[in-house]
Amino acid sequence: MADAFELLHPNVQRTLWDMRWTELRPIQAGSIRHLLVQGGDCVIASPTASGKTEAAFLPVLSAIADAPKASVRAMYIGPLKALINDQFRRVEELCARLEMPVHKWHGDVDDGARKRLLAEPSGVLLMTPESLEAMFVRRPTAMPALFRSLAYVVVDEMHAFLGTERGAQLVCQLHRLRIRANCDPVRIGLSATLGDSHAALGWLRPGGPAATLIEDTTARTALAIRVKGIWKKKPPNAVSDDSDATDPPNPDPSMVRLARDILLACKGNTNLVFANAKRRIEQLADAMTTQAASMKLVDEIVVHHGSLSKERREYAEARLRAEMPCTAVCSNTLELGIDIGQIDEVIQVSAPWSVASLVQRVGRSGRRANARRVLRGYFVEEFPDETADVWDRLHLEFLQALAIIELMLERFLEAPDLARSHSSTLVQQVLSALAETGGATAASLHARIVGSGAFGRLSAKEFARLLRELGLHELIEQMEDGSLILGGKGEAIVENYRFFAAFNAPEELRVVHGNDVLGTVPEPPAPGEHLILAGRRWRVDEIDAEHRTIFVSPAKGGAPPRFSSGYGRIHPRVHATMRELLASDRVPAYLDDMAKEILKSARETAVRLRQFEPSAQPFETGVRLYLFRGTRVQRTLQLALAHAGFGASDRDVGLEVSGNPSEVLRALRAFAHEPDAEALAAFADEKQGLRKFGAEKFEWCLPPEHWRAVFAREQLDIPAAVAAASTVARDLAALGWPRPPS
Incomplete structure (x- = not known):
């Protein structure tokens, strides 16, 4: 590793000494040699918490250390604002001795910081694709000075972009940036879960040289798995989860059992509990909070999902980093690389949609020296009485979870769909480019947008047909000289802040208690009704429809709000493995006795x-x-x-x-x-x-x-x-x- 260390800039070397680094990890040595000797695009692929951020930034900072102020020299693109804020702290620590400025740019950054960057562009800039889109639309004339000497672009959590609307948006943006600022930065992708690394290497720069793969092939830490089953028997006269009674409904015995089992297994540790649906997250967090109080546990229960306020999410992240026991009940918002400290155990209470997702989640644990990764599964299944539906008797969610665990153990990962056309994002980029340029010909738009390679091989004729359709919708219009500009409806769309995201984001209502914004919900309950949010129970006091705000106060009763639910695409291999599990007589060693009963029950149904x-x-x-x-x-x-x-x-x-x-x-x-x-x-x-x-x-x-x-x-x-x-x-x-x- 010494030869790689010697390649680093002397000030970077001193920074590592000051941080008491004793050695470089293999992935870091490999990236240093590639970026500082060979050069060119690369993808750095290694497990979670293996030092990928440093693998990218140690050579990048070394390369730009002697000239950090010609413009922004390196740009980091991350999928989440929370991840931007987290990585900002890490990059700032690396840059402190280099006297290299580090900036971030997203919706929560104040105008003063933005003005300082625009006045003296320099160093490293961290942002999301949505913030970069806003820059194209609102500050296109500032971009040449801002990025003229941009040398590197680092795309973090690259797997979160592959095959998605945001991924197509980002690839197109990098092509447009090359045209706008006359720069051609080296592109670096970071990922822990690449289902098809060969295809991913071509995604970074479509039509150009494929990136070089720098992969960590060292052994993974040990993995411990335990899956526990819980039978649910619906009690007579049970109160529905949708009850609006002022007093708490009689608790579902299976939810109480689930909450207590998780608390007993994980007490004294720091844990993540993943569920797919926000409604389920809120239900479980409420049950765990109630049971923790009755059990006199000091462990704090926090909640983390996309509909909570930034302050609530940041509090949960800070609590996880603190040196006190804490359990976060969360969605996939904690699946990515936000720094949440040392996680002891990862718990699944519903089946993930993909093997890649589970790998990301499990990788959050076992980061301490000599620690093992720990995965626990807790699955509540309806007891198959005489009235049970045939499909319910197969216990399909439980089987899906087992299938995904089995495939993870086989090291299978789903490959992203990189052949998609992303036509919706194509429309967004056309409107954005017209806002950026003030007007353009169809031919120049085709070169600027379709030429990025993000949207397949769309012919000029097909592109012209698309432009005519946009004209019919009054999104664009054609001038007498043949150039295209935004139409009236197109201008209204582009001026709305929601335009910058390539994906649909439903408009929701804020939930406020006093001066505390708890989060958002998609459907307004009526005044006097109750809901559960942020793991607590609230009474709806008032609804301000004009400002889309719900005012609440603490209450005893409540049901979780009905959040909009997405769905995942299940890979055929997952379904095939589920069928194999039903046909087999093999019992996975990680199942407890009740989970074995559930599997046996499903197999008996399959036999029938x-x-x-x-x-x-x-x-x-x-x-x-x-x-x-x-x-x-x-x-x-x-x-x-x-x-x-x-x-x-x-x-x-x-x-x-x-x-x-x-x-x-x-x-x-x-x-x-x-x-x-x-x-x-x-x-x-x-x-x-x-x-x-x-x-x-x-x-x-x-x-x-x-x-x-x-x-x-x-x-x-x-x-x-x-x-x-x-x-x-x-x-x-x-x-x-x-x-x-x-």
């Missing part, structure tokens, strides 16, 4: 269902299709059946179709014989309104034929769905369908 052979099984009012082929295939078949006039409900690993099995069989055969992706996309557009009310921000203004082509290509899996339809049709026929009418 003949291990899903046949894959189509008629019942009283329709047909159950057992697919186990991943979300994309399932949604394709669901759409095909809806197009044929059948109601088909998604049941996680299959579909439940209402209708006569003979007619369902005919529909499946028709789809398998002549699948029409164009017709399905048109149906999704015209009948289901997926373009008008689509998940992405600007889908509503895309040309219909463009949206449908992209939808068919990226949201459907016709070949795999045809194979699935053929299988279930064959199985239905083997059961004697179609049958003659009685």
Whole structure:
């Protein structure tokens, strides 16, 4: 490692001595050699807490140390403001002896700090893609001076950008920055979880030389796993979770058991408890707070998710860093690399959507010397009484969690979808570029936006059709000389601060107690009703609709607000592993006795269902299709059946179709014989309104034929769905369908 250390700038070397570093980690030595000798783009891939930030900044700071003030010399892009604030402290410590300025730029940074940077651009700048977008729109003339000598761009948590709207936005922004400021910085990606490292190497600079992979191949710390099952038996006359009673409802015994078990297992430690839904997070945090008080535990329970105020989230982060026991009940907001100190254990109370997500979460623990990573799972499942639904008897969320754990142990990671067109983000970038330039020709826009490589190979003709559609929506208009400018509606959209995010962010209402902003909720409760937020119970006193504010006071009763829920796309490998678990007699060693019972119960149901052979099984009012082929295939078949006039409900690993099995069989055969992706996309557009009310921000203004082509290509899996339809049709026929009418 000594040779790598010698490559660093003398002031960087002295900084490391002052910080009492005794050695460089392999990932840091490798990045130093690459960036200071070989040069060029690189991706630094290593587990969480392995020193990736220093692996990037030690050579970057060494390279710019002698000329830090020509302009901003290095830019760090992170996915979260909280991560920006956290990394600011780390980079500032490295830069202190170098007398190199460090700046941050996001919505919470005051105007004074921004003006100082604009007056004397220098050193290192940390920001989000949304802040960079705002700069293009609001300060384009300042950008050449600000970035003319930009030498490096560091993209942290790169996996959070791959295949997403924000990722396409960022790649396009870097191309536009090259044009605007005449700079061509080296691009450095940092990630702990790359499902397809080869594809990721090309993502940083589409169409250019692939980045070099610098990977940590050293052994991981030991991992301890324990999964505990809890049976839930619905008590008679139970009060619903949605109760608005002034007094607390009778607590759900399974929630009390869950809260107590977590507290007993984790007392005296610092822990993260992950749940998928914010509503579930609030319920569990409230139950844990109540039980901790009754058990006389000093451990504090805090809450962390995206709908809480910045102050509440920062308090939770500070408590986790403190040297006192604390447990945070959280969403994926604590999945990324925010500094939250030494985490002893990671707890899952609901199945994550992906293996990559679980790997990120587990990597938060075991950072102390000689410490092991610890994963605990606590899963509450309905006891399968006589009235239980067939699908519920399979305990699918529990199985999904086990499947993802098994795949993590196999070191499988989902690959990001890097072939997406990102048409919604393309529209955003067109509007942003017109705001930046004040007007441009179609050809120059094509070079500036499509030329970035972020949106595939969109021809000039296809791009022109898109521009005409934007004109029809009055987002842009054409001048007499042929140049394009923002239209009236386009200007209104761009001037709104929400424009800078490439993704949809629902407008929510603030919840305020006195001078304390607790967070936000998407739906306003009525005055006098109760809710749970930030792990506490509140009474709604007043609603100010004009200012979108709810005033509350402490109360005894309450139910968590109904937050909007997203969904994940489950990889086919996860579903296949779930099916393998049901068919196997192997019992994972990390299951406790109750979890073994739940697995045994699910397997007994699978046996009664003949291990899903046949894959189509008629019942009283329709047909159950057992697919186990991943979300994309399932949604394709669901759409095909809806197009044929059948109601088909998604049941996680299959579909439940209402209708006569003979007619369902005919529909499946028709789809398998002549699948029409164009017709399905048109149906999704015209009948289901997926373009008008689509998940992405600007889908509503895309040309219909463009949206449908992209939808068919990226949201459907016709070949795999045809194979699935053929299988279930064959199985239905083997059961004697179609049958003659009685």
